[in-house]
Amino acid sequence: MATRDMSAFLRLGLILFLLMxxxxxxxxxxxxxxxxxxxxxxxxxxxxxxxxxxxxxxxxQDYDDSFRRKLILLIYIVPLAIVGFIIYAVNYM
Structure with missing residues (x-):
């Protein structure tokens, strides 16, 4: 049973990563x-x-080194932080 839950979680993580x-x-x-x-x-x-x-x-070239371009990486960070918070909230709050 735990293996099936883990594979579902990994599948969700892969789909989320591809979408991001x-x-x-x-x-x-x-x-x-x-x-x-x-x-x-x-x-x-x-x-x-x-x-x-x-x-x-x-x-x-200036744009490639700019802070604005680096902010686009938040596309990866924000969803992962939200999912992490939801997992924490469901399991420990």
Missing amino acids: TVAYVVVSLWSRRQRRRRLEREWEEEGLPGKREDYVHAGL
Whole structure:
């Protein structure tokens, strides 16, 4: 009986991990695209010197190291914390 419960828990964990990974990829790609659009718009509106591609590439490198990009990792942390709290609450409260 305990083995069946454990396999159900592992299956749930695998499905949750796959869903979080899909959500992470989608949000990450969307956020990067939004940043690219903003950089392209900035370059055009301000009439900055140099090539637009170089400006956008440099801006995206800054974005890759930014705190905002790291916040997207909360897609993994928040659901796991919620599930952990629910398990704790059901078993120990």
